[in-house]
Amino acid sequence: AQSVTQLGSHVSVSEGALVLLRCNYSSSVPPYLFWYVQYPNQGLQLLLKYTSAATLVKGINGFEAEFKKSETSFHLTKPSAHMSDAAEYFCAVPNQAGTALIFGKGTTLSVSS
């Protein structure tokens, strides 16, 4: 069965600091993985996705994630946080049939000046 675990429900960083949001997955088939972001009062927006083409995936707004099969991880990073990055971030994996996404519990990122 497919599942994702996001470690840390809340992460706080200073503006300019490294952002690291953790996601570990479990999948009975070769996984595809997604990171979505929800800014305040907005819907979910795709940040990036891994579809087996390359292990280092670059997304929007300077975010990237690296797929590590040996660690079953797909952590999201950004070298320098900006105030506008404050949002809730969700890691997701498709179910085996591809009819739905299975989400992690989400990580809220706070950025202080």
Place this chain on the structure above:
Amino acid sequence: EAGVTQFPSHSVIEKGQTVTLRCDPISGHDNLYWYRRVMGKEIKFLLHFVKESKQDESGMPNNRFLAERTGGTYSTLKVQPAELEDSGVYFCASSRSQGRRTEAFFGQGTRLTVV
């Protein structure tokens, strides 16, 4: 191109009442999904339409929830009668194709509060 649109953005109803949520997918997207996030929990899948047919409704919590997609365009999700535990944010998403690598586009969600 307009995104996925959901109406209303917020709804507050009393226990026992009926509420209908609406979702307009991106034009041309045959696949439409409903998800729900109850406070403090994960976003959970409810069901998936392909055009007007229900492809997967394994996530629907009980028979108080009824989803329709007449004509394969917009969809409605009716809760009747509403219970306190139905409170949460209901998201709609759509995609042109289906499959495990498909990106789904989400709406802003409808925040439902049952009091």
